[in-house]
Structure formats: structure tokens, C-alpha cells
Amino acid sequence: MSTAIEPLATSEPALSALIDAAVAGLNEIILGKETQVRLCLACLFARGHLLIEDIPGVGKTTLAHALARSLGLSYQRIQFTSDLLPADIIGVSVFEAETGQFRFHRGPVFSQLVLADEVNRATPKAQSALLEAMEEHQVTADGQTYPLTEPFFVIATQNPSYQVGTYPLPESQLDRFLMRIALGYPAASLERQLLLGRDRRDLLAELSTAITPQQLLRLQGAVPQVHASAALLDYVQAVARYTRQAPEFEAGLSPRAVIALLRAAQAWAFMHGHEGVLPEDVQAVLPSVVGHRLAARDDARFRDAGEIGQHVLAAVAVP
Amino acid sequence: MREPIAPSRLRGLDWVTAALAAAVGPHLPHLPAWVTLLLLAVCAWRWTADLRGWRLAPLPVRVVVVLVSAVAIFGTYRTLNGIEAGTAFLVLMAAAKLLETRTSRDLTVIVFIGWFLLYAALLREQSLSQLPWLLGSTFLTAVALMRVHAPSAQAPARHIVRRTVQLLLQAAPLALLLFLLFPRLPGPFWGVDALSEARTGLDDEMTPGDVSDLSASGEVAFRVRFFGAMPPPEQRYWRGPVLHEFDGRSWRRPRAQAFPQTQVTFRGPAIRYQVTLQPHARRWVLALDLPSTWPEREITQSFDLTLLSARPINNVAAFDLTSHMDFTAGASLAESMRRKDLALPLDGTNARSVALGRELAARHAGNPRAIVGELLTMFRQQPFVYTMQPPRLADNAVDEFLFDTRKGFCEHYASAFTVVMRAAGVPARVVTGYQGGEFNPFGGYLIVRQSDAHAWSEVWIEGRGWMRVDPTAAVAPERIRGSLIDAVGEDEPVPGRLRDASPIWLQVELGWDAVNDFWNQRVVRFDAQSQFDLLDRLGVDDPDWRALGLGLAGSLAAFFVVLSTYLAWRHRPPPRDWPGRLHDVVVARLRKRGLAPGPAEGPVAFIERAERDCPDLARTLADIRKLYAALRYGPAPRADDLQRLKHAVNSLRV
Known part of the structure; x- marks a missing residue:
């Protein structure tokens, strides 16, 4: 669904150009994953957090790093391990002898883009510390509340749950992530380019900032303004109604998930210069938004989020 | 995950x-x-x-x-x-x-x-x-x-219950249709006809010395609906099995039935009624003495004028019958019949009774009416007692009853009377059945209960034929005119309802019986004939199985048409607005080029695909796509956008 639809009348041509530049820059680094890159950006523009689930070594960390560079965001990476403590994420109060007071040393979460690597390797206690921060955009330590920097964007990567030593995120916490995407193996020709080309880390260093944090904030403010017509909302609601009635799912989409779907579709429409949200925008983001929120009653029925998305879309007529 | x-x-x-x-x-x-x-x-x-x-x-x-x-x-x-x-x-x-x-x-x-x-x-x-x-x-x-x-x-359970109620209510009309019109097989309910349990009712054997168990039962034996005036209680004799053979103690029906049919002539007005029998596992159909017409296909009449159903009555069964109160039955008596109905055991039991009979015959030679009259006078005048708790009788049961105990109920009187008549040379037999009955004002019908079971005698008199004589009426006339309770003393085994129940409770009971009767008549006994009657009332001439089948198919079809029309209306798509209709036109035209939207394909994506596949139409299609997106999904469509879209769609030539 990456077909370029001509902008009908772009309200902010400058921002649109910025987005194209960012996409182009990121595509230089992450080869052949334009859809995923666009979804990442859409997730970011919709003020959502992103979950990348895939086996190690397909470029999850590189993608996060490239995003931080391209958007000029301060970047911290937290490697989740089974002995990670909440203080390792949030920070810790230390007693300073000279002042005779506790001073709060801020943890890695005080950063604009946080990469939570292998989030399902940590214990639920450590996971929840991060997830609270994601939801509230603030952290509380020793009774003191500290606001996080804005924009604040978490990319969490997770290993497939069948791998050993993992604590799967419960469904309620999965819901905190706007989207879940998978990167997958590269095509053969692109893999050859990877083998022949320069080290990705060198390329990263050369990547220039395409969007400044100020522009990003403006962008994020513009996304909810994208018009969603009554016909489009009918469609979104029809999708939600279908997931709630369909016997193949344990439970349907929650209202929060429906809002998330609309926001993501608005961001997608904005990125593609649509004046209003089109059903095609909803369709483009739907697999990533609902894939981790709908649990199939029969585990073997769907192989991945894409199949769940296709199943839902095929069942709901476009108004 | x-x-x-x-x-x-x-x-x-x-x-x-x-x-x-x-x-x-x-x-x-x-x-x-x-x-x-x-x-x-x-x-x-x-x-x-x-x-x-x-x-x-x-x-x-x-x-x-x-x-x-x-x-x-x-x-x-x-x-x-x-x-x-x-x-x-x-x-x-x-x-x-x-x-x-x-x-x-x-x-x-x-x-x-x-x-x-x-x-x-x-x-x-x-x-x-x-x-x-x-x-x-x-x-x-x-x-x-x-x-x-x-x-x-x-x-939650509440939702499930509500949904079930909804479904069952939707199914109810269907069930009613099937009940009314699904072809019923005549005969026992679905061919299952194995009721091993004993049913209460008349037996084809009567032993007056034994204890009676029917009198205490308030169970309904049958119900009668009269089409016209109901005869008074003392004339309501419901004829059951006739007993001919006496062995000194018990009365039985003859095994072989090879006797000539009794000739009957009827006089006076006919009484028309319908008898609805509770299952009693025997064949006899209780009819008002004496039945004149009956449904020939289901019922035959025995030589001694009892109606017999073609098969044992194991389900509630109803019959339309006609009776006459005034009749002559058996103007001439066949020799084999006469021998049968004069026979007494040859072993010398009940010698005193036989002697009494001979004495009566000698006194009133050739005048059987006088013999009958004198014996009835004896019952009336001597200290005979009507009781449901008679002493047990031994071998010479009739003698002991007539001359010693003098306590008994209808069986004793009918048995003793018949024995004396036979000894006097008057052909006589015992008829069992029911007598009286209780009128139910709620349902407008008569209830006859097991406690109304009765036995009486019939004697044959030259020139008069068979004549009913009820010796019990001579002893306890209130039993015949009223009810059992009027005839017996305290502590007798009669149905509890007759003694203890308050009038209000009796009314409630009669009301409940009326509901039961409705249930039996309209639901349980709803058979092929009722279905034909229903069709007849609906204006079908000469209804038969074909009409029934067609009616069923037709009404089922009508039911589903109504249901699906309603569902289609309930779930009708929202009315299409103008952009939607124009888009439908575009889709219809592109179909001619072999293009059709995929199951999950949005309208914009579809037109875009069409632009790639049909380069000659690309410009018009692009216009349509932009206008459609603006009208349908855009924030503020311009005033002339719809006009332009119409124009663009009209100019689309495939």
C-alpha cells in the first residue's frame, strides 16, 4: 500500500517534503524495508510507541538508531536482561555527602528516543517501569515526579516468545504499543548489497538530520487535525464491530485500540499528503495496529499480523 | 506471543x-x-x-x-x-x-x-x-x-438468557406451524405403544367378595361433552363390559364371543355427545346406555352391546357417539344366549340363594316382572346396608351376603340379584360401567371418575327384551341420584376430595380439570382429523393429505419469506449518497473492461489500479478519484465538486 497518491492539496508542503527526505535517508540504511520505515514514522507522528518483533540480527537496533539520527533526537539504548532493575531504567537517588541531600540521577529513560532492546528478556517488574513511563510520559522516584522530555518515543524490540528465557508481555501491556511490526529477512539482491556495501554503522554516522525535534512536535500536532469523514469513521467502526463479533478472536478491539487505529491512519494520511483519511490509509496501518491486540481463538489459524489484518479487511466492506 | x-x-x-x-x-x-x-x-x-x-x-x-x-x-x-x-x-x-x-x-x-x-x-x-x-x-x-x-x-448469563429467549420466540411461530400442519400419522403416538404400567379402570372380572380399589380413586375415567341437554344423573348409566359367567364367586366375560348380535330398535330423541377417554389399556368405550351410532371405522359393538375400540386405549381418545334412552334390545333371545345367561355353577354353592330364586319362580310363575319386583322390595325393606367397606366373603359369597352380612356396594347387589334371577329362570347378566358423573361448569362437560364405577343387572323379559335393573338404586337411591358421598357413612374409603375439600378448593379443582380437558382436546388429541377440520374451516374444500402437505410447505415458505424480509429490512445497508452511487456507476462500467474491486480493496485504490490498467481512461479516472476522495473523505469539498464528479462519471466511456 505504498502507492503514491498525488496530494490533493497539501496544507503544509514543507512538512511533506521533510517526511520524504526522512524516508529517503532511512531507506539508504535499511534496505528494502520502505513500508516498515514508513510505518515507524507514522507511529512516531501519531505519538505512539513502537514494538519490533523479530529474530536477532535483522536490523532492529539499526533502524532505531537511524530513526534517532534522522530526527535529531537524543538517543539511549537500554539492554533488557533478566537482572535489570527498575532503577536501571528510571534512575536512582544518591546521597551526596557535601550537600547532605539525596540527588536524583536520571536514568536512560530521560531521553527523546529510548530503544528498549529485547524487552521480553527482563522480569515483569522491570518491564512495567518502562511501560509506566510510556503511558504517563513521566516517572516517579522517591515520591517525586519528573516529566520526561518531549517528544518521547520508545522503540521496544522483542524476540519471538518461543525463544528461551523470555517473559512475554501481557496483553494489557502490548496494548501500550501503537504498532507492532516485523522486519523479516531482506530480499536476496538487497542482501547482496549489504554484503558488498559499507558497514551500516559508518553510514549511520553520515546520516543527516531530516526533521528537527521542533518540526516533529509540529508534525505530531498536525496529525490529529487530519480530517476523518463520517464515511471513514463508519468504516473504522465497522472494522471494530467485526472483530468484536467474529468468533475467531478471543476478544475484539477495545475503544483505545480503535482510537489508536484512527490516529495511525491519520498519521499515514498525513505522510502521504491526503487531505482526509482514506479507507486505504486505515488498511495500510491496520495489520500493524491490530495484529498484537487481537488474540486468535485458534492459535494455528493465522501465521502473522498480516494475515490477521487481511482476514479482517476482507470481511468488512469499504463504505 | x-x-x-x-x-x-x-x-x-x-x-x-x-x-x-x-x-x-x-x-x-x-x-x-x-x-x-x-x-x-x-x-x-x-x-x-x-x-x-x-x-x-x-x-x-x-x-x-x-x-x-x-x-x-x-x-x-x-x-x-x-x-x-x-x-x-x-x-x-x-x-x-x-x-x-x-x-x-x-x-x-x-x-x-x-x-x-x-x-x-x-x-x-x-x-x-x-x-x-x-x-x-x-x-x-x-x-x-x-x-x-x-x-x-x-x-454474562443475563445476555445469554436474553438471546435464548429471543431465539425461541423467533422459533415459536415455526413450531406452531409444524404442530398445526405437519402430517400426523393416525394411530398411537409415533408407533410407540408399549405401556407396561397397569392403568386403573374397569376390569373384565368382578369378584364382589374382594376389596374394591376403584371407589377411593378420584382419577378421571373419562369426560363427556353433550351436544344438547344432558340427561339427569339417575339416567346416566355408562355401559362397560358385560359379565355372563359366574363360578360362585367371580363374574367374567365369556371367552368365546360366538353369539348372535342383539337386535335393537330405538325410539325417542337421540342424545349426541363426545366421550374423551383417559388411557385405560383396555378396548371398551364407555357409552351412555344404549349407544345407537358410533364411528364404524374405529369402534365395533359386541354381541352384548358394549362398544369396543379397534385397539387398546393407551392414549387419550375421543369418540362422537349417539345414544337413545328409549329402546328395545333383543326382542327375541337366541337359545345359546338364554342358556348362557341362566347358567349357575353346578357344585351346589350359594344354595340358599338358588332356593330363594326357585321360591320366587314358584310364587310368580310366568311373571318375571313380579319376580324382579319382589326381590327389589326385599332389598328395600330388609336391613340391607350400602357401604364401601363390606365384610369379606368366603365360598358361598352370594348366600353370605344375602342372608348374613347384608352389607355391600353395587357389585354385591348386582351379583346377588343376577344369581337369584337366574335361579328363578329369568335370563340375567351383570353390566359394569360407570354411573352419574360431575358436571364441570368451567368447561361445560361431565367428569366421570373412577369412584363413579358401578355395576348393575340386566334381565331379559319376553316381549320387553333386555331391561336394566339396578338393585343398588333400591338400597341406596342417593348413590344413583347424587354422588357416592351421599350414600355412604363416615370413614368410608371415598376420594378425599369429596369429604375434606372446601367448596373453593373444589372449584379450583374443576377449573384445573377444565384446563386439562382443553389440553387433551386441543393439543394431545390434535390428530389428522383435527388438521382436516382446521383446513376445512380455513376454506379448503375436501381437505386431504395433499392439501395438508401443500399448506405446510406454503406456510413454511411464507414464514421464511416474512422472516427474511424483516431481516433484510433490519440490516438494510444505509442509503447510498450521491458520491457512493456515482462510484457504483464507475465500478459497473469498469467491470466491462474486466476490472472488479477485490474483497479488501478500497475505492481509491481500485480506481488507481484501473488508471494503470486502462491508460486511455487514466485522465478521467484520476479526476473521478480525486473528486470522490474529496467528497467522501475530504475536510471541505467545494460546492461544485459533486457536479464535476457527475460530469466526469458521465464522460467515462468504456
Whole structure:
């Protein structure tokens, strides 16, 4: 669904150009994953957090790093391990002898883009510390509340749950992530380019900032303004109604998930210069938004989020 | 991704076991105790297994359980067929199924066994009193089925119950249609005709020395609806089996029936009525003395004028009959009949009674009326007592009664009278049946109960034919004019309702009986003839099976047409707006080029694809796409956008 639809009348041509530049820059680094890159950006523009689930070594960390560079965001990476403590994420109060007071040393979460690597390797206690921060955009330590920097964007990567030593995120916490995407193996020709080309880390260093944090904030403010017509909302609601009635799912989409779907579709429409949200925008983001929120009653029925998305879309007529 | 599934409770197991228990309920009095206990044990085990997450029984155990229960059922009933063995076997199979319920499919099977058990309860008995339980259990079973297949495990019971009520209400018209029009097989209910239980009612043998058990029974024997005036109580003799053979103690019907048919001539007005018999497992049809016409296809008349149904009456049965009160029966008496009805045992029992008869014959030679009159006067004047608790009588029962105890009820009087008449040379026989009956003002019909059972005599008089003589009327006229309670003293075994019940309670009872009568007449006995009558009333000339089948098919079709029309209206798509209609036009035109939108394809994406596939149309299509997106999904379409879209669509030439 990456077909370029001509902008009908772009309200902010400058921002649109910025987005194209960012996409182009990121595509230089992450080869052949334009859809995923666009979804990442859409997730970011919709003020959502992103979950990348895939086996190690397909470029999850590189993608996060490239995003931080391209958007000029301060970047911290937290490697989740089974002995990670909440203080390792949030920070810790230390007693300073000279002042005779506790001073709060801020943890890695005080950063604009946080990469939570292998989030399902940590214990639920450590996971929840991060997830609270994601939801509230603030952290509380020793009774003191500290606001996080804005924009604040978490990319969490997770290993497939069948791998050993993992604590799967419960469904309620999965819901905190706007989207879940998978990167997958590269095509053969692109893999050859990877083998022949320069080290990705060198390329990263050369990547220039395409969007400044100020522009990003403006962008994020513009996304909810994208018009969603009554016909489009009918469609979104029809999708939600279908997931709630369909016997193949344990439970349907929650209202929060429906809002998330609309926001993501608005961001997608904005990125593609649509004046209003089109059903095609909803369709483009739907697999990533609902894939981790709908649990199939029969585990073997769907192989991945894409199949769940296709199943839902095929069942709901476009108004 | 997902947490490993903990051993969770099988959804709907609780409801299904409860529904199964409710369905077994009507059979409980008839099931062997071990079957009930086994079912309870299996239910308890399955629940515990569910709560504790135990493993279910392995295949060999289940096979053994099924084989052992089949053998045990066969051992108990000597068959696996019929209502009794069949239901017991079905209950055991349900228990066996519980042993292996893992999936909702297994539970569904048990639900259907439950429904079949409820249906089997109807094979056994079709009384109104069990209807609430059957309906309640049917509903509970439906709820259980809905629970098993509820879309979500958390669906609250309230919603499921509401949805079940909805479904059943939707199905109700269908059930009514099938009830009214589904072709009924004439004959016993679905060919099942094995009622092993004893039914109360008249016997074809009468032993006046023994204790009577009918008098204390308030059970309904039959109901009568008169089409016209009802005869007064003292004329309401309901003719049952006629007893000819006397062995000194008991009266019996003759085995061989090779006697010439009695000739009857009727006079006076006809009385038309309908008799609705409760099942009594015998063939006789109680008719007002003396029946003149009856449905020839179902009923024959015996040589001694009793009506006999073609088959034993094992279900509620109704017959339209006509009787005449004024008649001459048997103007001439065949010699074989005369011998039969004069016969007395040759062994010298009841010698005093025989002597009395001979004495009467000698005194009134050739005047049988005078013989009858004198014996009745003797009953009237001497201290005879009418009681339901007579002393037991030994070998010379008639002698002991006539000369010693002088206490008895109708059987004693009819028996003694007939014996003396035979000894006096007057052909006589005992007729059993019912007498009187209670009028039910709520239903406008007469109730005749087992406590109205009666016996009287018939004597044959030259020139007059057979004449009814009721010696009981001479002793206790109030028994004949009123009711049993008026004729007997305190502490007699009469139905409790007659003695203890308050008038209000009696009214309630009569009201309930009227409801029961309605149920029997309109529902249980709704047969092929009723269906034809219904069609006739609906204006079908000469209704037959064809008309019935066509009516059923037609009304079913009408039902589904109405239902689907309603559903189509309920779920009609919202009216298309102008952009939508124009888009439909575009899709229709592009179809001619072999292009059709995919199942998940949005309108914009589809037109875009069309632009690539049909370069000649690309410009127009692009205009249409932009205008459509702006009109349908854009924030503020311009005033002339719709006009432009119409224009663009019109200019699309395929």
C-alpha cells in the first residue's frame, strides 16, 4: 500500500517534503524495508510507541538508531536482561555527602528516543517501569515526579516468545504499543548489497538530520487535525464491530485500540499528503495496529499480523 | 506471543450438566436406582475433574463403561428397545459421553441427548401437569447450548438468557406451524405403544367378595361433552363390559364371543355427545346406555352391546357417539344366549340363594316382572346396608351376603340379584360401567371418575327384551341420584376430595380439570382429523393429505419469506449518497473492461489500479478519484465538486 497518491492539496508542503527526505535517508540504511520505515514514522507522528518483533540480527537496533539520527533526537539504548532493575531504567537517588541531600540521577529513560532492546528478556517488574513511563510520559522516584522530555518515543524490540528465557508481555501491556511490526529477512539482491556495501554503522554516522525535534512536535500536532469523514469513521467502526463479533478472536478491539487505529491512519494520511483519511490509509496501518491486540481463538489459524489484518479487511466492506 | 493456556474450565459444562439433570427429571420415577446413582456419580466426577484439571477417562475405560451398561440394561429389562429400556440406556449413554467431554462439540451432543430425553418423556405421558417442567427444561437446555457456543467466555448469563429467549420466540411461530400442519400419522403416538404400567379402570372380572380399589380413586375415567341437554344423573348409566359367567364367586366375560348380535330398535330423541377417554389399556368405550351410532371405522359393538375400540386405549381418545334412552334390545333371545345367561355353577354353592330364586319362580310363575319386583322390595325393606367397606366373603359369597352380612356396594347387589334371577329362570347378566358423573361448569362437560364405577343387572323379559335393573338404586337411591358421598357413612374409603375439600378448593379443582380437558382436546388429541377440520374451516374444500402437505410447505415458505424480509429490512445497508452511487456507476462500467474491486480493496485504490490498467481512461479516472476522495473523505469539498464528479462519471466511456 505504498502507492503514491498525488496530494490533493497539501496544507503544509514543507512538512511533506521533510517526511520524504526522512524516508529517503532511512531507506539508504535499511534496505528494502520502505513500508516498515514508513510505518515507524507514522507511529512516531501519531505519538505512539513502537514494538519490533523479530529474530536477532535483522536490523532492529539499526533502524532505531537511524530513526534517532534522522530526527535529531537524543538517543539511549537500554539492554533488557533478566537482572535489570527498575532503577536501571528510571534512575536512582544518591546521597551526596557535601550537600547532605539525596540527588536524583536520571536514568536512560530521560531521553527523546529510548530503544528498549529485547524487552521480553527482563522480569515483569522491570518491564512495567518502562511501560509506566510510556503511558504517563513521566516517572516517579522517591515520591517525586519528573516529566520526561518531549517528544518521547520508545522503540521496544522483542524476540519471538518461543525463544528461551523470555517473559512475554501481557496483553494489557502490548496494548501500550501503537504498532507492532516485523522486519523479516531482506530480499536476496538487497542482501547482496549489504554484503558488498559499507558497514551500516559508518553510514549511520553520515546520516543527516531530516526533521528537527521542533518540526516533529509540529508534525505530531498536525496529525490529529487530519480530517476523518463520517464515511471513514463508519468504516473504522465497522472494522471494530467485526472483530468484536467474529468468533475467531478471543476478544475484539477495545475503544483505545480503535482510537489508536484512527490516529495511525491519520498519521499515514498525513505522510502521504491526503487531505482526509482514506479507507486505504486505515488498511495500510491496520495489520500493524491490530495484529498484537487481537488474540486468535485458534492459535494455528493465522501465521502473522498480516494475515490477521487481511482476514479482517476482507470481511468488512469499504463504505 | 501468548501465555501458555492454563488448564481452564470447559465452558458451559456447568450449564450442560444442569440441563441434563433437568431432562432426566421426568424419568426419575421409572429409572432403576443404579442408573440414577451412576449418572450422579459421573456428573460429580466430571465436575471435580474440571476443577482440578484431572485427565479424562482413557478409551478402554469408556468402552468398558458402555459395554457394561448395555449388558446391565439388557439384564434389567431383557431388551434395549421400548420406552423404559430406551430411556435408561440413553441416560447411561449421556453419562458415558460426560466421561469424554473435552470440546464444545461433545457438550453439544449431550445437549441433544437432553432434548431427546425430554421428548421421550412425552412418549410416556402427555399430561398437562408435567408440561411446565418439560418447557422449563427445554429452555434450560437451549440456554446451555447457547452458553457452550457463546462468542466470548465472559458473556454474562443475563445476555445469554436474553438471546435464548429471543431465539425461541423467533422459533415459536415455526413450531406452531409444524404442530398445526405437519402430517400426523393416525394411530398411537409415533408407533410407540408399549405401556407396561397397569392403568386403573374397569376390569373384565368382578369378584364382589374382594376389596374394591376403584371407589377411593378420584382419577378421571373419562369426560363427556353433550351436544344438547344432558340427561339427569339417575339416567346416566355408562355401559362397560358385560359379565355372563359366574363360578360362585367371580363374574367374567365369556371367552368365546360366538353369539348372535342383539337386535335393537330405538325410539325417542337421540342424545349426541363426545366421550374423551383417559388411557385405560383396555378396548371398551364407555357409552351412555344404549349407544345407537358410533364411528364404524374405529369402534365395533359386541354381541352384548358394549362398544369396543379397534385397539387398546393407551392414549387419550375421543369418540362422537349417539345414544337413545328409549329402546328395545333383543326382542327375541337366541337359545345359546338364554342358556348362557341362566347358567349357575353346578357344585351346589350359594344354595340358599338358588332356593330363594326357585321360591320366587314358584310364587310368580310366568311373571318375571313380579319376580324382579319382589326381590327389589326385599332389598328395600330388609336391613340391607350400602357401604364401601363390606365384610369379606368366603365360598358361598352370594348366600353370605344375602342372608348374613347384608352389607355391600353395587357389585354385591348386582351379583346377588343376577344369581337369584337366574335361579328363578329369568335370563340375567351383570353390566359394569360407570354411573352419574360431575358436571364441570368451567368447561361445560361431565367428569366421570373412577369412584363413579358401578355395576348393575340386566334381565331379559319376553316381549320387553333386555331391561336394566339396578338393585343398588333400591338400597341406596342417593348413590344413583347424587354422588357416592351421599350414600355412604363416615370413614368410608371415598376420594378425599369429596369429604375434606372446601367448596373453593373444589372449584379450583374443576377449573384445573377444565384446563386439562382443553389440553387433551386441543393439543394431545390434535390428530389428522383435527388438521382436516382446521383446513376445512380455513376454506379448503375436501381437505386431504395433499392439501395438508401443500399448506405446510406454503406456510413454511411464507414464514421464511416474512422472516427474511424483516431481516433484510433490519440490516438494510444505509442509503447510498450521491458520491457512493456515482462510484457504483464507475465500478459497473469498469467491470466491462474486466476490472472488479477485490474483497479488501478500497475505492481509491481500485480506481488507481484501473488508471494503470486502462491508460486511455487514466485522465478521467484520476479526476473521478480525486473528486470522490474529496467528497467522501475530504475536510471541505467545494460546492461544485459533486457536479464535476457527475460530469466526469458521465464522460467515462468504456
